[in-house]
Amino acid sequence: MAGEVISLPPRWRRHTDPEHGVVAAARCPVAGRTGVVPLIRLEVAPVRTSLQRWRTDDLDATAARRQDFEVDDEDEFDLDGREVAYRRFGFRRGADDLLCEQWAWLVDGRGFTLTCTVGRGDYADFCDLFEAVAGTFEPDVGAVA
Numbered sequence: 001m002a003g004e005v006i007s008l009p010p011r012w013r014r015h016t017d018p019e020h021g022v023v024a025a026a027r028c029p030v031a032g033r034t035g036v037v038p039l040i041r042l043e044v045a046p047v048r049t050s051l052q053r054w055r056t057d058d059l060d061a062t063a064a065r066r067q068d069f070e071v072d073d074e075d076e077f078d079l080d081g082r083e084v085a086y087r088r089f090g091f092r093r094g095a096d097d098l099l100c101e102q103w104a105w106l107v108d109g110r111g112f113t114l115t116c117t118v119g120r121g122d123y124a125d126f127c128d129l130f131e132a133v134a135g136t137f138e139p140d141v142g143a144v145a
Helices: 051-065 119-133
Strands: 013-019 024-028 039-045 067-079 082-093 094-105 109-120
Touching: 051 067, 051 082, 051 094, 067 119, 094 119, 109 119
Parallel strands: none
Antiparallel strands: 013 024, 024 039, 039 109, 067 082, 082 094, 094 109
16 A cells, blocks of 8 residues: 555554455454454445445345344545545444444445444444544555555
8 A cells, every 4th residue: 555544543453454445454453342353444345336335235235134133323524635534333243233334435436434343332432533534534546456
């Protein structure tokens, strides 16, 4: 990658997996009060439709794979000069009650999805951090596979 696409929290364990579309990912070094370790993941994939259609289709597919899936909030707005589709949704994974915040950008035929996952009870402790990370998104499309 030629430049940093997004700023991740310091001290979080980071990795990438460009062959599988993972531009950047980070794992908090400690679990929240709920016992769930917060995660941040930025992925990229080719998109041949509109931002709205892509996000609707993806949310439908996510809902089909998740237990007790429920959308808490959804919006489309301008974030630092870029159109973004925002979704917040909850689901269960085993005994864990999880909440995801998801921002998505469509840039030159590439769909970037930032997903931040936390235990529902820890959301208030991390929501400002997740929003701050989303605000640092700067795609370098030529540098991202």
